Amino acid sequence: MSQFRLHINGEVRQVDVAPDTPLLWVLRDSLDLAGTKYGCGVGACGACTVHLNGVPTRSCMTPVATVGLKKVLTIEGLDAQARHPLQQAWVELDVPQCGYCQAGQIMTAAALLKENPKPSDADIDGAMSGNLCRCATYLRIRAGIHRAAEIAAVPVKSPVSRKTKPQAKEGV
Amino acid sequence: MSRAALVNPSRRRFLGHSGAGLVLALSGSTVALAQSAKPAEAQAFKPSAFISISPEGVVTLISKQPEIGQGIKTSLPMVIAEELSVNWRDVKIVQGDLDPIYGSQGAGGSTSTPTNYQDFLRLGGTARTLLVQAAAQRWGVPVADCQARDSFVHHRPTGRKLGYGELASLAATLPLPDAASVQLKDPKDYQLLGQRIGGVDNAGLVRGAPLFGIDVKLPGMLYAVYEKCPAFGGKVLSANLAAVKALPGVRDAFVIEGTSNLNGLMPGVAIVAETTWAALSARKQLRVQWDEGAVATQSWDGFAAQAAALRGKPGASSLRRDGDVEQALRASGAKVVEASYSYPFISHASMEPQNCTAWWKPESASLELWAPTQNPASGQNLVANTLNIPKEKISLHITRSGGGFGRRLSSDFIVEAAAIAQRVAAPVKLCWSREDDLRHDHFRPGGFHHLRGAVDAQGRVSAWHNHFVTFANRVQREGQSVLQPGSGGSLSGDEFPGRWLPNILLEQTALECGVPMGPWRAPGSCVFAWVFHSFIDELAHAAGRDPLEMRLELLGDRDIMPPSSERGQPYHAGRMRAVLLEVAAKSGWGKKKFPRGQGQGMAFHFSHRGYIAEVAEVTVSKSGQLKVDRVVVVSDIGRQIVNLSGAENQVEGSVLDGLGTLMHAQLDLQRGRIVQGNLGEYPLLRMHESPTRVDVHFLRSDHPVTGLGEPALPPLAPAVCNAIFAATGHRVRQLPLSLSDLSWS
Numbered sequence: 001m002s003q004f005r006l007h008i009n010g011e012v013r014q015v016d017v018a019p020d021t022p023l024l025w026v027l028r029d030s031l032d033l034a035g036t037k038y039g040c041g042v043g044a045c046g047a048c049t050v051h052l053n054g055v056p057t058r059s060c061m062t063p064v065a066t067v068g069l070k071k072v073l074t075i076e077g078l079d080a081q082a083r084h085p086l087q088q089a090w091v092e093l094d095v096p097q098c099g100y101c102q103a104g105q106i107m108t109a110a111a112l113l114k115e116n117p118k119p120s121d122a123d124i125d126g127a128m129s130g131n132l133c134r135c136a137t138y139l140r141i142r143a144g145i146h147r148a149a150e151i152a153a154v155p156v157k158s159p160v161s162r163k164t165k166p167q168a169k170e171g172v
Numbered sequence: 173m174s175r176a177a178l179v180n181p182s183r184r185r186f187l188g189h190s191g192a193g194l195v196l197a198l199s200g201s202t203v204a205l206a207q208s209a210k211p212a213e214a215q216a217f218k219p220s221a222f223i224s225i226s227p228e229g230v231v232t233l234i235s236k237q238p239e240i241g242q243g244i245k246t247s248l249p250m251v252i253a254e255e256l257s258v259n260w261r262d263v264k265i266v267q268g269d270l271d272p273i274y275g276s277q278g279a280g281g282s283t284s285t286p287t288n289y290q291d292f293l294r295l296g297g298t299a300r301t302l303l304v305q306a307a308a309q310r311w312g313v314p315v316a317d318c319q320a321r322d323s324f325v326h327h328r329p330t331g332r333k334l335g336y337g338e339l340a341s342l343a344a345t346l347p348l349p350d351a352a353s354v355q356l357k358d359p360k361d362y363q364l365l366g367q368r369i370g371g372v373d374n375a376g377l378v379r380g381a382p383l384f385g386i387d388v389k390l391p392g393m394l395y396a397v398y399e400k401c402p403a404f405g406g407k408v409l410s411a412n413l414a415a416v417k418a419l420p421g422v423r424d425a426f427v428i429e430g431t432s433n434l435n436g437l438m439p440g441v442a443i444v445a446e447t448t449w450a451a452l453s454a455r456k457q458l459r460v461q462w463d464e465g466a467v468a469t470q471s472w473d474g475f476a477a478q479a480a481a482l483r484g485k486p487g488a489s490s491l492r493r494d495g496d497v498e499q500a501l502r503a504s505g506a507k508v509v510e511a512s513y514s515y516p517f518i519s520h521a522s523m524e525p526q527n528c529t530a531w532w533k534p535e536s537a538s539l540e541l542w543a544p545t546q547n548p549a550s551g552q553n554l555v556a557n558t559l560n561i562p563k564e565k566i567s568l569h570i571t572r573s574g575g576g577f578g579r580r581l582s583s584d585f586i587v588e589a590a591a592i593a594q595r596v597a598a599p600v601k602l603c604w605s606r607e608d609d610l611r612h613d614h615f616r617p618g619g620f621h622h623l624r625g626a627v628d629a630q631g632r633v634s635a636w637h638n639h640f641v642t643f644a645n646r647v648q649r650e651g652q653s654v655l656q657p658g659s660g661g662s663l664s665g666d667e668f669p670g671r672w673l674p675n676i677l678l679e680q681t682a683l684e685c686g687v688p689m690g691p692w693r694a695p696g697s698c699v700f701a702w703v704f705h706s707f708i709d710e711l712a713h714a715a716g717r718d719p720l721e722m723r724l725e726l727l728g729d730r731d732i733m734p735p736s737s738e739r740g741q742p743y744h745a746g747r748m749r750a751v752l753l754e755v756a757a758k759s760g761w762g763k764k765k766f767p768r769g770q771g772q773g774m775a776f777h778f779s780h781r782g783y784i785a786e787v788a789e790v791t792v793s794k795s796g797q798l799k800v801d802r803v804v805v806v807s808d809i810g811r812q813i814v815n816l817s818g819a820e821n822q823v824e825g826s827v828l829d830g831l832g833t834l835m836h837a838q839l840d841l842q843r844g845r846i847v848q849g850n851l852g853e854y855p856l857l858r859m860h861e862s863p864t865r866v867d868v869h870f871l872r873s874d875h876p877v878t879g880l881g882e883p884a885l886p887p888l889a890p891a892v893c894n895a896i897f898a899a900t901g902h903r904v905r906q907l908p909l910s911l912s913d914l915s916w917s
Contacts, residue, residue, distance in 0.1 A: 001420070018420065018449060025449040029395070034387040035380015037574070039523050040606040044851040047523060075380035082379035090378045094370040094817040097825055098241025099377035100384060100523040100574030125860040132851065134523045134575045135241045136828030137821065138862040 004064050008033070009077025019065035024048045026064050027074060035075035035103045039132070046131030049104040050074050056111040075103035078110060086110055089147035097135035105131050109145050118149050217340035219299045219348070221273045222252060222292075229323065229337025231256070232264045236274035237284045238546050239267070239373070240576030241825075242881040243818035244284050246372045250815055251289055254364045255296030255356060257320035258336065265372045270548040270568040277570070279546040280581045280691065282780035282879030285814060289877045297354045299343075306343040307334050322363075359812060368817035373572065385544030385571040388529040390599040394423055396592045397451045398602060399458055400440040400612055403468040403844035404686045405432065407439045409461040416443060416458050421450025425458075428591050434645055434688040435614055437558050437587045444596050448603060467686030467844035472516065472618070475683050475841075479620035479641040483512060487639045487679025492665030492736070495675035497624075497635045505629030507714045512622050513703045515907040517615040517846075518837040520692060521856060524574020526585035527603040530593035538565040539593065543586050544573035551583035555590045566590075577829075578659075578691035582614045610854055611846040614690025615839065617643040617658035621703045631715035633708075633726060636669060636676045643689065644682035655682050658689025660696035666740045667700055668778065669708070669726055671733045686844060693829065694882035697779035698889075699907075702834075705775035705890030706904070709897065719774055719894065720756050724749060743778055744875075751785040751806040751871055752776050758869055759787035759804040766899070769793065769916065770801075773894025775887040781876075782883030783808040786827070788863075788891040792899045796915035798835070800863040800892060803827050805884055807870050810877040822880040823868045830888030832857025835909045 006013050008031065015030045022041075027033040027050070036059055039047030043058040050059045051073035078084045086106045089095075096102045105128065112119055112127040119127070124145050133141065214227035224232040233252055239245035249265050268274050276287065300320045307325035308315040311332065319326050324333040359365070376383055401407065408427045416425040422445045430439035441460055445451035501508055529542040539561055545551050548568045556563045573580055589602040604612070620641040628634040640663045644655040657680075664670070665678055692698060712722040731746035752774075756762070761772065769792050776785035789802040805823050813819045836855040840847040848854045893904040900916045 017447070018453070020453075021447070021449040025447060028387075029447045029449070032389065033380070034382040034389070037384075037523070038386065038525070038603070040851045042606070042850050042852060045523065075378075078379075082375070087378040091370055091374045094368065094374065094821065096241075096371055096374055096377050097243070097821055098239075098523065098573060098575045099371075099373065102377050103380045106378060128859045130858075132523065132856050132858065134521060134577075134829075134856060135825045136832060136857055136862070137825060138828060138857075138859040139824050139866060140821065141859065142862075 002065070004067070006064070006067060006072060007069060008072045009074060015064070017064055019063065021064045022060050023050070023062040023064050023067055023072070024059040027059060033074050033076050037100055037103060039101065044132075045101070046108060047101045047104040049107040049131065051107060051111060054111065054114065056108045075107060078106065084110065085148035085151040086113070086144065088151055089144040093140055093144050093147060095137055095140040095144045097137050101131065101133045105133065105141055109141070109148070112145070113149060113152065117152060119145065215341040215344045217303070217343045219302060219343075220295055222295055223256070223299050225336050225340045227337050227340050229262060229335050230264055231258050231262050231323070231336065232266055234268040234274065235265050236268045236277050238277065238279040238548065238570045238573060240279050240546055240573040240580065242279065242576070242822060243371060243815060244279060246369060247815040247818050248284065248288055248292060249372075250364050250369060251292040252296040254362055255293045256300050257322065259323045260364055260369065262323045267570055270552060270570060277548055278550070278581070279576060280578065282782070282881045282883060285877060285879040286781060293356055294354065297356045298349060301349045301354045302343045302346050303336055303339050305346055305349070306339040310334065310339070310342060366813050366816055369815050370817060383572040384524055384574050385529070385542060386524055386527045386574070386603060388542045388571065388601060390529065390531065393529070393599045393601055394444050394446065394596060395448045395451045396442055396444045396589070396600050396602040397455050397605070398440050398442050398588050398592065398608070399455060399460060400438050401462045401464060402611065403462070403464040404688060405434060405438070405467050406462040406464040408441060409463050411441045411458065411460045413441070416454050419454040419457060421446040422454045424596065425454070426595055431558060434686070435582050435584060435690065436554060437591055438584070442592045442595070444592065444600060452605070464844060470685055470687070470841060470844045472841040475618070475643070475685065476514070476620070478683055479514070482639065482641050482681055483622045485639070488681040489679065491663055491678040491680055492670050493677050494673065497637045497675045497677040500635035500675040501624060501626050503626070503628065503634065506626040506634060508624065508626045509707070509710050509714050510624045511707060511710060511905055512620065513706065513905045514620045515618055515699050515702070516838045517618045517687065517841060518692065518833065518839055519610050519613040519615060519854060520575075520577040520579035521610065521851070521854065522573070522575030522577055522579050525604040525606055525609040526579070527601065528586045528589035529599060529601040530589040531599035532590075532593040532596070534597075536565070537561070538567070539590055541566065541568040541586060541590065542571055543568060544571045544580060545583065545586060546573065546576045546578070546580040547583060550581070551586035554583040554587045558587050559590055559594065577693045578695065579613065582690050584614070606851065607849045610839070610848055610850065614688045616692030616695070616698070617661035617689045619643070619661065619699060623703070623707050625707060625711050627711050627715040631717050633669070633673060633711055633722070634675060636673050638663075639679045639681065641681050641683060643685045643687065645686070645689065646684055655684055657682050659691040660698070661689065662696065663700065664740065666736050666743070668704065668743070671736065671743065672726055672728060687841065694779055694885045697777055697882070697886040698833075701775060701777040701886035702889040702893065702907070705777070705887070706893050709773070709890070709894045710903065713897075718762060720752070720761055723752060723774070723776065727752070744783065747783040747808050747873055747875070748776055748778060748785070750873070751783050751808050754869065754871055755785040755787050755804055755806040758806060758867065759789070761787060769899055771895045771898025773891045773896070773898055775890035775894065777883070777886040779886055780883040781809070781878035782880065784883050784887055786887040786891040788888070788895045790892060790895040790899055792896060792914050792916065794916060796913055798896065798909065798914060800831060802865045802867065803863050803888065803891070804867045805869065807880070807884060808873050808875075809870070809880055809883070810875045811872055812877045813870055814877065819870070819880050820868045823884045824866045826882070826884035827866050827888050828857055828862055830885045831863065831892065832861070834889040834892060834907065835861065838908050838910070
């Protein structure tokens with residue numbers, strides 16, 4: 001066991017864990033930050049995505065000893081009020097089904113929007129192809145990223161617009 | 173639950189369901205309050221186990237069914253809320269624990285909506301009636317002048333209103349109304365049902381709240397892993413337990429003898445540690461000698477060879493025999509098509525691996541469980557029967573599940589956690605690795621279909637012969653050793669086009685295997701639709717006919733086709749014709765000219781009480797790359813969509829799940845074990861492979877409201893494969909698509 005000082009969501013946290021412990025399990029077991037999810041342990045699904053110095057990173061493949069002074073951002077720290085444009089858009093468009101992968105999806109999308117505030121469908125597909133959603137909510141994730149880009153461009157208080165549904169739907 | 177049990181005026185009580193323990197279980201609600209409380213005191217109004225209204229006006233509704241991503245935690249409470257005339261903003265949803273008071277609590281078979289819909293309308297309507305009566309009494313006015321709306325009762329003549337919270341104490345003292353005085357709404361007046369309502373856990377999900385089974389954390393909790401024999405059913409001979417126990421952070425390691433139930437507690441070695449990582453690290457040092465048993469000789473290639481050898485041979489059992497297939501095949505002018513279709517074992521691969529937290533309390537000899545399960549009562553039963561713990565000593569908290577797809581109808585992971593917990597003096601969370609999850613799934617059975625069919629000189633389907641080769645486990649039933657096909661591995665003689673054709677022979681042969689099998693989203697249907705609608709397409713092309721025209725002709729003129737036996741179900745061909753014609757209209761079927769490499773395909777399927785037709789439009793590049801450009805789905809699931817957003821999400825998800833499974837899903841069996849270990853070798857659909865567009869339409873029909881977790885999945889694979897044929901002339905007869913070369917020149 002070794003002591004590590006980590007910069008997580010703007011706070012310094014101290015943990016006493018084995019140096020090869022993946023950041024994922026440090027977050028989940030030691031720091032009670034369970035929003036970051038285990039899906040595969042080999043970097044194939046993206047459910048464990050966090051930001052290290054702003055770069056989307058698979059926390060399941062990141063030994064805690066390699067984190068050092070890098071700033072770790074998890075879903076819990078994405079926005080103090082949980083009102084990040086992506087979080088607003090996800091709620092507005094009812095993106096999740098089971099929801100297990102969505103923290104990872106949002107973290108990857110947040111990095112995309114930072115670099116590319118108005119991504120095309122192709123940009124989104126390219127950035128998001130490493131994040132699996134077994135419920136396959138991909139159409140709504142895509143629409144949600146477009147909607148978040150809109151929200152970020154023109155901040156709106158009351159998220160009521162339905163214009164950005166994936167496509168026009170027949171009423172019932 | 174029966175209607176009679178729901179409203180039982182003789183007991184002045186309306187109930188969640190019928191059952192012996194119920195009245196006692198409800199004794200804390202209306203009547204007890206009426207007897208013990210003075211009306212002037214603030215009291216909650218709890219007219220049933222599912223509804224509670226606090227004096228502050230908070231309406232708490234219980235979601236009794238497990239939430240696995242199908243949206244039931246939002247949609248079923250909406251049904252109560254609609255008839256309760258409560259503003260959705262005032263509603264708080266609480267997940268119910270496993271409790272007989274709630275009646276059946278399984279999430280499977282798309283049954284939650286159809287089995288609860290009417291009763292939940294009545295539940296809400298009865299509570300609303302009591303609130304209206306309370307208001308009328310308070311004001312001293314006739315009930316007829318009062319109306320409930322938006323969490324208030326309004327007095328029409330004076331415009332006065334009282335909130336539900338203000339009425340709760342008085343309503344709690346009123347006797348239950350008789351059934352006749354509870355007026356349910358006219359559906360055209362619905363405020364909530366049919367709207368797009370976001371999932372009730374969405375706000376928690378997007379901020380990473382700990383909602384799932386894997387997120388459970390208890391004081392002093394330990395973490396466990398469980399290693400089973402890679403070859404199914406193998407037993408532990410020995411293990412280096414002393415060495416493992418000495419590893420850092422490890423509290424204990426022990427052998428669990430287990431049982432021979434392939435869907436129950438299999439033998440293995442448990443490691444219990446202080447953290448997940450300590451357990452996973454120790455597991456790398458674990459060395460187990462296994463007695464692999466007879467299953468280690470089994471392989472997919474071996475089964476495929478057995479299945480191939482059965483082509484042209486009679487089946488072990490006959491499921492349906494109408495007319496004379498051989499004569500129809502030989503008739504002059506008949507065009508005969510022969511084809512064999514096959515599909516592999518596949519996994520559910522829910523994103524949240526199987527896990528369960530268990531706490532054995534020796535002082536009370538009781539067990540407390542937290543499980544992401546679709547089938548909590550079955551989990552409780554399996555634990556009780558396997559570990560000899562009385563059921564009443566086992567409590568179970570239902571957590572949110574990170575996907576289900578049928579996997580969590582099995583309870584193997586629950587009984588494993590329970591067995592481990594009995595050896596540990598602390599709460600313990602068992603979490604499977606992804607490799608455990610893929611290799612120890614209860615798999616969708618593979619299968620083989622040897623088909624022969626004919627179209628007569630007029631181009632009508634005149635003969636259909638299917639020899640279905642499936643997989644079965646040998647099980648003991650009532651002292652007999654019998655072969656039991658895997659879930660979804662039995663063909664019904666009534667499955668379309670059974671019942672419709674003059675000459676049809678359906679046969680089945682089961683290959684005995686030691687692979688554990690279980691229900692996978694739309695069991696049976698998820699593959700039968702692909703086989704039969706692909707073959708119908710082959711017959712249409714052999715006859716030179718339009719696939720839509722031939723399908724309409726096959727469905728015939730009659731509306732309702734009765735089942736062949738009491739256990740079957742009627743098939744409303746009229747509803748299917750309607751969705752088929754609608755999907756043709758919405759997709760512009762036959763109206764568009766596609767260049768080579770592009771095409772349309774269609775299919776329909778009836779399952780889980782839903783009638784669904786789909787058209788897929790695809791582009792196949794010369795090098796064989798598939799892109800699904802559009803899928804049009806028309807569903808008839810009855811007279812009312814509960815939550816439009818949830819319904820659209822289920823249809824889109826089913827379509828994409830169907831596509832990913834079609835494209836990639838395959839597990840190989842060698843030496844009695846699954847070869848693939850993680851998601852790199854078992855690809856799931858990714859965003860860039862998704863269809864560009866999915867158009868979701870619902871046809872309303874005057875039939876009961878039914879579920880949507882499954883029925884939109886089966887038609888997708890045949891619609892896409894038929895479109896691939898239209899685009900390229902390549903007929904896909906083997907799943908997944910990754911085995912096929914779709915290139916063309």
